[in-house]
Amino acid sequence: MLKVDEIQALIPSNIKFSDLIYVCVVDVEGQIWYANTKFQKFVGQKPLSTCEVNFSECFPDLDNDELHSFWIDVIGRPNECIKLDIDQNEGSSSWEFSALMTLEGDFGGIMGVGYPKKVVVSSATDYSFPKDVNPAMDIFFQLDHKWQFLNVNHLGEKFFEQKKDKLLGQTLWQVYPEKDIYRYALEFKKAKESKTMRVFEDFSTLNGRWYKIYILPRKAGIDVIFKDISHIQNLSEEIQQLQLTLQSVLESSEESILLVGRDLKISGYNSKAEKFIKKQFKRELNDGDKFSNYLSEGLDEIFLKEAESILNGKFKSFESEIVLKGNNSKSLFTHKFFPLIDPFENIVGFGYAFKDVQESTSKEKKMKAQNRVMRDILHHQSTLLRSPLSSILGLLELIDHSQLDTENKKYLSYLKSLAQELDKIIRQNSKKVSDLD
Numbered sequence: 128m129l130k131v132d133e134i135q136a137l138i139p140s141n142i143k144f145s146d147l148i149y150v151c152v153v154d155v156e157g158q159i160w161y162a163n164t165k166f167q168k169f170v171g172q173k174p175l176s177t178c179e180v181n182f183s184e185c186f187p188d189l190d191n192d193e194l195h196s197f198w199i200d201v202i203g204r205p206n207e208c209i210k211l212d213i214d215q216n217e218g219s220s221s222w223e224f225s226a227l228m229t230l231e232g233d234f235g236g237i238m239g240v241g242y243p244k245k246v247v248v249s250s251a252t253d254y255s256f257p258k259d260v261n262p263a264m265d266i267f268f269q270l271d272h273k274w275q276f277l278n279v280n281h282l283g284e285k286f287f288e289q290k291k292d293k294l295l296g297q298t299l300w301q302v303y304p305e306k307d308i309y310r311y312a313l314e315f316k317k318a319k320e321s322k323t324m325r326v327f328e329d330f331s332t333l334n335g336r337w338y339k340i341y342i343l344p345r346k347a348g349i350d351v352i353f354k355d356i357s358h359i360q361n362l363s364e365e366i367q368q369l370q371l372t373l374q375s376v377l378e379s380s381e382e383s384i385l386l387v388g389r390d391l392k393i394s395g396y397n398s399k400a401e402k403f404i405k406k407q408f409k410r411e412l413n414d415g416d417k418f419s420n421y422l423s424e425g426l427d428e429i430f431l432k433e434a435e436s437i438l439n440g441k442f443k444s445f446e447s448e449i450v451l452k453g454n455n456s457k458s459l460f461t462h463k464f465f466p467l468i469d470p471f472e473n474i475v476g477f478g479y480a481f482k483d484v485q486e487s488t489s490k491e492k493k494m495k496a497q498n499r500v501m502r503d504i505l506h507h508q509s510t511l512l513r514s515p516l517s518s519i520l521g522l523l524e525l526i527d528h529s530q531l532d533t534e535n536k537k538y539l540s541y542l543k544s545l546a547q548e549l550d551k552i553i554r555q556n557s558k559k560v561s562d563l564d
Contacts, residue, residue, distance in 0.1 A: 129229070129235045131160055131161060134152050137227055138152070138238065140152065141215060142240060143163055143174065144162070144163070145165070146164075146365040146437075147242065148241060148242045149162075149163065149165055149220065149222075149239070149241040149242065150162070150165075150166060150239070150240055151166050151182070151239045152227060152236040152237065152238050152239070153182050153198070153234075153237050153239065155199065155237070156198075157181045157182040157183055157194060157198060158180075158181055160236060161186075161236075165353075166241075169220075173437060182194070182239075186213050188214075189213065195536070197209070197224075198237060201226060201237050202234070204226075205234075207225065208223040208225045209223065210222065211223075211224060219243070220241045220243050221241060221242060222239050222241035223240050224239045224240075225237070243261075244419065256350075256352070257324075257341060257344070263280070264282075265282065265352050266280070266282045266283050266286050266353035266354075267279070267280045267283055267351070267352050267353075268351050268353065269345075269348060269349070269350050270348045270350075271347065272319075272347075272348050273298065274299045274315075275298050275345055276289075276294045276295050276296065276299070277295070278295075279295075279413075286333075286334075286353065287302050287303075293316060299315075300312070310329075311340075314340075314342055318343070318344050318349065319344055319349060319362070320344040322344045323344070324343050326339065326340065326341055327340055328340070329354065336354050336357045337355070337357045338353040338354060338355060338356065339353075339354045339356045340353055341353075341354070341449075373491070377395070377396070378398060380397060380399075380480070381482065381483060382463075382480040383397065383399040383400035383481050384397050384478060384479070385400050385478070385479045386478050387418045387436060387467075387476050387477055387478070388476040389420065389474070389475060389476050391417060391422075392414075392415050392417060392418065393412070393414060393415065394414060394416055396412055400412065404421055407451065407452055408420070408452075418479070424449075425447060426449065426462070427447070427450075429447065429462075437464045437477050439473070439474070440466040440468070440473060440474075441464075441466075442463075442464065442466070443462075443463070443464040444461070444462070445461075445462055445466075446459060446461050446484070447459075447460060447462065448460070458485040459484050459488050460481050460482060460483055460484065461481065461482050461484050462479070462480075463478075463480040463481070464477050464478070464479055465477060465480070466478075505556045513550070514558070516546065516550055516553065518546070518548050520550065523542065523543045526539060554562070
């Protein structure tokens with residue numbers, strides 16, 4: 128027998144790494160030397176590459192003597208593939224076994240390739256099972272017309288926490304774990320009376336899992352399948368949470384926002400956009416509407432010119448006037464186009480944010496005009512007033528104090544102090560003008 132790494136080298140990669148089929152290599156005694164991931168998951172064993180597990184241990188229903196004879200038969204026909212069907216609780220599977228030979232023609236083991244198959248669970252089956260279920264891989268049980276168990280697979284045993292031999296003969300309502308049994312009873316009754324399949328979803332409080340439940344009426348009774356959809360339900364909840372988060376972000380924005388897919392159809396919006404569209408276009412905004420229906424006159428031409436670059440992920444921002452149909456007046460708007468990117472960095476569309484800035488722009492222009500007037504005043508103070516004031520200060524210095532009596536000397540000191548204070552104020556205003564510039 129070859130070493131494990133030598134055996135792996137002989138197995139074709141497309142078989143060895145397949146997620147659809149079981150692959151194993153055994154010796155003449157059935158000891159497993161190699162098993163791929165799918166086979167290990169199927170039998171619920173730890174890694175089977177150390178020759179510690181026999182093939183017969185994985186399928187207890189197989190007869191050891193017959194299995195040994197089968198291995199001998201495979202070795203004796205090195206150029207043939209010999210089929211073997213295995214049916215048991217863990218699920219039915221079909222296998223093909225052949226001798227694994229080296230390039231030199233030496234025996235390397237017996238390679239088995241298997242795949243799960245849908246089992247025929249009732250000879251009284253009136254029609255096939257739905258495509259998205261498999262009685263071998265999902266929880267499955269059969270009931271007669273008195274609601275008594277006729278059959279149950281190994282997943283059903285785990286679900287009801289009872290072995291098959293104890294379940295057989297009991298009624299479903301004696302062992303069913305759900306408290307909301309009346310709803311289930313109603314669905315079972317409808318299926319039985321209408322002779323049509325019933326399908327519904329429910330959360331099991333017993334194990335905290337979501338199931339899609341199929342009730343299929345048969346001639347001999349009813350087939351029931353519980354398909355675990357917890358991963359789908361959890362994903363749906365995550366998506367809903369993301370949508371709530373996105374909507375919260377959209378609503379907190381000061382702008383009106385539309386989310387647009389690559390097909391140029393609206394996939395989301397905030398309440399500000401909804402109100403504007405209703406007022407401007409006299410219609411309700413809905414997901415799936417064409418984006419072009421909500422482009423105001425003039426803006427449609429700008430968008431058509433930039434559409435290709437916007438869909439390629441380019442950010443665009445500009446201002447333009449829109450004629451408001453409510454009062455037939457023009458108002459200035461800002462327009463922003465930004466890319467929408469999925470977790471795989473694919474551009475899936477774009478966002479369009481717009482905002483009426485006419486009032487804020489007018490206020491800003493008014494404020495700028497007021498600032499210009501203030502600067503002019505300060506400029507006049509620093510130039511026109513400063514020159515004569517400097518002359519006054521100079522003349523005050525030339526006055527002969529000896530020619531003044533005590534009363535006039537006092538008035539002169541007041542005048543000089545006030546002139547100096549005025550000069551200080553003008554100098555400070557002049558500095559402020561310089562700092563603004």
